[in-house]
Amino acid sequence: MSFKELGLSKWLVESLEAMKIFAPTQIQSACIPAVLEGRDCVGGAKTGSGKTIAFAGPMLTKWSENPFGIFGLILTPTRELALQIAEQFAALGANANVKVAVIVGGEDIVKQALELTKRPHFVIATPGRLADHILNSGEEAIAGLRRVKYLVLDEADRLLSNSFSSDLDRCFKVLPLSEKRQTLLFTATVTDAIRALKDKPVVEGKLPVFIHEVETVDKVAIPSTLLVYYTFLPSYVKEAYLHSILKLTKYEKSTAVIFVNRTRTAEILRRTLRKLEFRVASLHSEMPQTERTNSLHRFKAGAASILIATDVASRGLDIPSVDLVINFDIPADPDDFIHRVGRTARAGRKGDAVSMVTEKDIDRVHSIEERINKKMDLLEGVDDEDVIRDSLNVTTAAKREAHLEMEKENFGERKRINQKKHGLDKDISKVTKKKSKSKN
The missing domain is CATH 3.40.50.300 (P-loop containing nucleotide triphosphate hydrolases)
Incomplete structure (x- = not known):
């Protein structure tokens, strides 16, 4: 089956061909139609199997039908992955003037806030830095996030671990409710917790969650070569x-x-x-x-x-x-x-x-x-x-x-300062909570 037969826009198929990508991989063949159909989706496949196009393809297709504001938010655990995903979005959308913003740590936070106010079509972010903007950059910077049509969690098993939970919670609070957006989870390791999503009650007006796994890690733990x-x-x-x-x-x-x-x-x-x-x-x-x-x-x-x-x-x-x-x-x-x-x-x-x-x-x-x-x-x-x-x-x-x-x-001084700062913030938070309790 071709990308055109899967339902991707003609301009996007031409972009893929210009990148020498002619035939969809297994994860792309399975997930692209489901996402275009409007279903929340969980895609599990090993690294290098084409997961980014599996979610970028249908998102860009739907965006081109009705472009507005921040259309999609992609969250990923590391800065390098965010940059890599942004490169693919930029390449795929080069002929369609797709605007992409990368919101990650280590970069000028003021410039990033200005980028967000300009309503890029797609935002690719690490949860920690996006949470910083939600806390500190003001409503003008984050207003566009309140209308996103798609939320993608890339390397979902890592994002859903405890280390990201507080930042994710803060991000989710500014996004549309789950029934008003599509949520796409992609990962190399489909955990039991992720698999259990298919058993969640179906929200009225939404289709059931689509889950597709290509060769679980157990089957391909160590290649024979x-x-x-x-x-x-x-x-x-x-x-x-x-x-x-x-x-x-x-x-x-x-x-x-x-x-x-x-x-x-x-x-x-x-x-x-x-x-x-x-x-x-x-x-x-x-x-x-x-x-x-x-x-x-x-x-x-x-x-x-x-x-x-x-x-x-x-x-x-x-x-x-x-x-x-x-x-x-x-x-x-x-x-x-x-x-x-x-x-x-x-x-x-x-x-x-x-x-x-x-x-x-x-x-x-x-x-x-x-x-x-x-x-x-x-x-x-x-x-x-x-x-x-x-x-x-x-x-x-x-x-x-x-x-x-x-x-x-x-070496490591910046990290030690940040750790002290976060420790101080936590202490201040505890004291504030105690004071508010005593007042009550």
């Missing part, structure tokens, strides 16, 4: 072992993503590896938005062969041609492991995933192996004596220099 390795090491010399892994003959020319659990670890590794003359970029929340965007572009363009990232990069981002994924830190959630290693061995290509396992990680590794239904193999070639001889001294010296640089630059 992905080789899963581990290396066991003491926790206090991880950088030396990482150096040895990257120097293995089979990985010397590989493009690699190294995943860590904390922003500070990402920054230490970036500086350490750079001193050891690796071409490195990094991606974490302590970096200014412009630096994060530049890092991603450098890695995609091949100017950097290694990307060090927190889990901000493990889901949704389109990072092609990665040969190797290294788990410098083992994730607590086995599903996060699956999303991380999903950066390689895509579209039938081969790839390796290496997990650096310390004495503290045994239980996590067992949980991961149970989840993927596969035992990790020992990585050959990383010998303790070789690490001590070839890597320990140089990495220790480089790491020491990295630490000293970060101390001089007060």
Whole structure:
């Protein structure tokens, strides 16, 4: 079936063809007609399956029939994903003068408020920054949100977790009621909570929720072309072992993503590896938005062969041609492991995933192996004596220099100030609540 047969506008089909997209994927074939029909929709499919077009296509089609104000709001958990979605909307709507605003942290909030007052057709936002505007930018900035026709939650399983709940609640309060808008949820992991939405009572005048899953994570946990390795090491010399892994003959020319659990670890590794003359970029929340965007572009363009990232990069981002994924830190959630290693061995290509396992990680590794239904193999070639001889001294010296640089630059100071500020805000809120109770 073609995009035209699915019901997309002629101009949009032409835009897709100009982008060399001729045939719909499974998730697009299933969800586009349902959304055009007016149904709320849940779409589950792995990264790279075309979920963005599955919701952007019908939204743009309906917008072109009756363009007005802020037509659709797309919420997504990270700035990088927001920018990526905005790029696709801009490309799809280039011939139709579609106006898109990206509302994310790390950018000038006053400029963003002005953008919102101009009523862009589509707003792509992270919940935290949009909540900031709702609190502080005034009615003129948020008035357009009160009439949106579509709300999209991209990476819905993450957005519906506790960490986003208060910001989402604040966003939802300014939007039309659910019966007066279409709500579209798209995710790589359809959780039981999301699946349960189909059992909700149908609101009068609305069609039942449409749910479609393409290959659940369980069925495609680990592709057959992905080789899963581990290396066991003491926790206090991880950088030396990482150096040895990257120097293995089979990985010397590989493009690699190294995943860590904390922003500070990402920054230490970036500086350490750079001193050891690796071409490195990094991606974490302590970096200014412009630096994060530049890092991603450098890695995609091949100017950097290694990307060090927190889990901000493990889901949704389109990072092609990665040969190797290294788990410098083992994730607590086995599903996060699956999303991380999903950066390689895509579209039938081969790839390796290496997990650096310390004495503290045994239980996590067992949980991961149970989840993927596969035992990790020992990585050959990383010998303790070789690490001590070839890597320990140089990495220790480089790491020491990295630490000293970060101390001089007060790395993490902005985060500490924000944490104190939020803590103070909470304390003020508690005191205010106590006072109001005592008055009553």
